[in-house]
Amino acid sequence: MDERKRLFLKRDPYSPPKDETLFLRSVKALAAHHIASCPDYARIAEAAGFTPDALRSEADLFRIPVLPTLYFKRNRLFSVPERKLCVTATSSGTKGAQSLVGFDRKSLLLGIGMMFRFFRYYGVLSPVPVNYIVLGYEPSRHTQMGAIKTAYGTTKFAPALHREYALKDTGTDYALNLDGVKRALLRYAKSPFPVRFVGFPPYMFFLAKLLQNEGIRLKLNRRSMILLGGGWKQFSGEEIDRNAFFRLIEDTLGIPRERCLEFYSAVEHPMAYVRCREGHFHIPSYSRVIVRDPATLLPVPDGTEGLLSFVTPLVTSMPLLSVVTDDIAVRREGPCPCGCGAPYFDLIGRAGVSGIKTCAAGANELLGRQP
Amino acid sequence: MNEALRRLIGGPEKPDVDALKNRILAARSGPALSCEAVIAACAKLSDALNAPEYAALLAAMGMPKERAERELRLARTMLSAEYLRARIKAELGETEDISFTPVGEAFSVRQGWRPLGTLLHISAGNVDALPAFSVIEGLLTGNVNLLKLPREDNGLSAAALELLCEIEPSIRPFVEVFDVPSEDVETLQSLAALADAVVVWGGEEAIRAVRRMVSPDTRIVEWGHKxxxxxxxxxxxxxxxxxxxxxxxxxxxxxxxxxxxxxxxxxxxxxxxxxxxxxxxxxxxxxxxxxxxxxxxxxxxxxxxxxxxxxxxxxxxxxxxxxxxxxxxxxxxxxxxxxxxxxxxxxxxxxxxxxxxxxxxxxxxxxxxxxxxxxxxxxxxxxxxxxxxxxxxxxxxxxxMSEEYCALPHDGEYPLRRYLKRVSVEI
Structure with missing residues (x-):
């Protein structure tokens, strides 16, 4: 399986590998591994009538049994003995349920290698020390949310002089630390080093809005950067116009739009997608996006809305080979006016029943359990 | 979390509790609200709902056409004079005061229904226009009604109540509508302090919050999820x-x-x-x-x-x-x-x-x-x-299963009775 290194450790994540069958071969080998090593996955494959031989071309990738992220929130599925897992992380489940994912040493090294190359491509890796504002949770003993680890991990891509957290650990819980963030920011602004902001977009918006309301306009070091991830989804009430958002950031912090990177990722699909200036998430050559019909989960043609799902042969420890998220997206072939030739997806929204009124579901709270 | 952040960039105005207190006192010092006047106003509202544009309005809010028509038909029926009179009779029995001499006593008494006084309705958004129906029950029983709109309110309730007040101006002093967020416990608490009873619709969380918030001298009428x-x-x-x-x-x-x-x-x-x-x-x-x-x-x-x-x-x-x-x-x-x-x-x-x-x-x-x-x-x-x-x-x-009929008890209770008290006067 070491072939996968050639797939994941490429310098340019978007250029297709010379070996055209490398992706499919890796997927096939990994599918066989999960079926052989994870009895639950083998049962799922059997029920779906799937064997790795069914993968004759990439057009067959949709045949791999797709597992919903919801499934991982309620079930643990490993293809290696649990003692071999060296890192675990949980998703930031909005309603209690959280996915537990675990990585073995090999997958982890491959993933870290991939991420380093990916971030280097975007100029995120830098030897110049920076001051960080983390618009999210401070790492703590009492939680192991993946989003925290990602945010913290992101502060390793350039040496950290100082980190200030918007949500500070109080030992048992978190407290909002907006004043601390503001004070740190004013201090950072006087220092000659760049500033990096890491975290959820809505918090970035509020921070910029807060500065604007107080008439604060900073001119941060021009190598400063904003790294946003985790999506806008927890934040449905306030639809923020992206252009207005980036204008606000340039006005209040002096950071130009091209220094703001927006990421998409999921705990169950541990890789990053970056939004280009045209608003599209381009797909690296080591991953495939399949948009699926909301009723049948079968693939829909490019340009049609459906459930966003991914195929990637990165993880050995869990059958994360083909997963479907609850995001609604559209896939399109490149090239894109931004210059990237790779296909991309656009996020449209999220599956769910929010906004629909219900009283029977409320009664479930009283039962203290889901059916 | 998001609520806290949202408040940084401005939220809704708080109601002026002192002014409200004075308005409530004025309403309760003035003439009692006539049940017949409320019934007549509801009947007019029911006729007004006949207009096809209401079905179109509900359809525009995402309701399938058939269901919009069914709900409107139901609302019209439930607000008709015949329905309301029958309901009051079934739920309260005799509405006039009655006089009698208690067994074994030498004196006579007069007994009758009187409003609790002031009701604070904390309504859920799970049924369209439910907040308005809750307030109308409060009006039929002669109470002053403070209504906290649900977060996801679509404006139907406030519009219906406004129409009702236009039809029958004597109702206006008995209805106050607020847009207080549920997180603003302080304001809700001061509103609850003005009320004789808090009528709460919603899930466990909403009911728990009200039980925590309301002092023991205030009755709580719970319409929980079932x-x-x-x-x-x-x-x-x-x-x-x-x-x-x-x-x-x-x-x-x-x-x-x-x-x-x-x-x-x-x-x-x-x-x-x-x-x-x-x-x-x-x-x-x-x-x-x-x-x-x-x-x-x-x-x-x-x-x-x-x-x-x-x-x-x-x-x-x-x-x-x-x-x-x-x-x-x-x-x-x-x-x-x-x-x-x-x-x-x-x-x-x-x-x-x-x-x-x-x-x-x-x-x-x-x-x-x-x-x-x-x-x-x-x-x-x-x-x-x-x-x-x-x-x-x-x-x-x-x-x-989900159809109403006139005088159907609600979750095993007659709602109107819960908004009234039985009084006894010696004569």
Whole structure:
């Protein structure tokens, strides 16, 4: 399986590998591994009538049994003995349920290698020390949310002089630390080093809005950067116009739009997608996006809305080979006016029943359990 | 968290509690609100709702046309003078004061209904215009009504109440509407302090919050969330299965009275599965005939949930089995726990032999509402009695589970009585 290194450790994540069958071969080998090593996955494959031989071309990738992220929130599925897992992380489940994912040493090294190359491509890796504002949770003993680890991990891509957290650990819980963030920011602004902001977009918006309301306009070091991830989804009430958002950031912090990177990722699909200036998430050559019909989960043609799902042969420890998220997206072939030739997806929204009124579901709270 | 951040960039204005206190005092010092005047105003409102533009308005809010028309028809009926008069008579009996000499006493008394005074309605957004109906019950009983609108209110209630005040200006001093967020406990507490009773609609969280917030001198009238289900004993007819399916599809299982699933009078999981498979076919037919509420995103969510259940069922096919139908699914479970369904045409089917019915359902005190009972005629009486003992408050046919009728008790109570007190005056 070491072939996968050639797939994941490429310098340019978007250029297709010379070996055209490398992706499919890796997927096939990994599918066989999960079926052989994870009895639950083998049962799922059997029920779906799937064997790795069914993968004759990439057009067959949709045949791999797709597992919903919801499934991982309620079930643990490993293809290696649990003692071999060296890192675990949980998703930031909005309603209690959280996915537990675990990585073995090999997958982890491959993933870290991939991420380093990916971030280097975007100029995120830098030897110049920076001051960080983390618009999210401070790492703590009492939680192991993946989003925290990602945010913290992101502060390793350039040496950290100082980190200030918007949500500070109080030992048992978190407290909002907006004043601390503001004070740190004013201090950072006087220092000659760049500033990096890491975290959820809505918090970035509020921070910029807060500065604007107080008439604060900073001119941060021009190598400063904003790294946003985790999506806008927890934040449905306030639809923020992206252009207005980036204008606000340039006005209040002096950071130009091209220094703001927006990421998409999921705990169950541990890789990053970056939004280009045209608003599209381009797909690296080591991953495939399949948009699926909301009723049948079968693939829909490019340009049609459906459930966003991914195929990637990165993880050995869990059958994360083909997963479907609850995001609604559209896939399109490149090239894109931004210059990237790779296909991309656009996020449209999220599956769910929010906004629909219900009283029977409320009664479930009283039962203290889901059916 | 987001709420705290949102407040940084400005939130709604707080109501002026002192001014409100004075207005309440003025309303309560003035002439009593005439019940007949409220009935007449409601009747006029009912006529006004006849206009086709209201159906169009509801349709524009995302409600399927048929359902919009059905809801409007229901609202018109429930606001008609005939309906309201009949309801008041059924719920309160004699509305005039009565005089009598108590047994063994030498004096006479006059007894009658009087309003509690001031009601604070903390309303849920789960039924359209429910806040307005809650306030109208408060008006019929002569109370001053403070209404906190639900967060996801669509404006129907405030518009309906405004129309009512325009029709009958004497109502205006008895209605105050606020847009206070539920997190603003301080303001809600000061509003509750002005009220004789807090009427709360909603889930456990809402009710718990009100119980914490309200001081012991204030009565709390709780209209909490409930669960309803079907109980099938004996060989079911296709028509009985169909009537459960009709309720499931028409209400999308969203209401307290919606059928969440079916308990089958058996101990055997295989029987439950055969039942579920047969029901899935019927549900599929009914589903195809019934317009859907909720769009593509709801479909996507339900597809993921049901598919996840299907994958889980592979782990233990003796605990759970999924029967997918076109646009609907039936999930058979081997346990007998009462639960909300996944909703949107995803009922459960579970075993529950009648011998274990009482012990299984008793723990769900105050949670049971409507039961659709399907059984042979000879066991109907005994099963009805048994189901009522579990705490269920309505036994009905599947088709009528979520239908109102005049003087139907609400969750086992007559609401109007809860907004009144019985007074005694010696004469």
């Amino acid at each position: 669960l309803s289900f079907a109980y099938f004993s004996g060989e079911p007819s296709d028509d009985a299965l169909r009537s459960a399916a009709i309720n499931i599809c028409a209400t999308e299982q969203l209401y307290c009275s919606s059928c969440q699933g079916i308990f089958v009078d058996t101990d055997d999981f295989e029987t439950v599965c055969r039942f579920a498979e047969r029901f899935a076919a019927i549900l599929s037919d009914v589903s195809a005939e019934t317009p859907r509420f909720g769009g593509e995103r709801v479909t996507a969510q339900k597809t993921l949930e049901v598919y996840t259940e299907q994958l889980e069922a592979l782990r233990d096919p003796n605990a759970k089995r999924v029967f997918r139908a076109e646009g609907a699914s039936v999930i058979a479970y081997s346990d007998s726990a009462l639960a909300a369904s996944r909703q949107f045409r995803c009922p459960w089917v579970k075993p529950l032999p009648k011998e274990r019915l009482l012990e299984t359902l008793l723990p769900y005190k105050n949670l049971l509402q409507t039961v659709f009972l399907s059984c042979p005629d000879e066991s109907r009486e005994a099963l009805t009695a048994l189901l009522l003992r579990t705490g269920a408050v309505r036994i009905t046919d599947g088709r009528r």
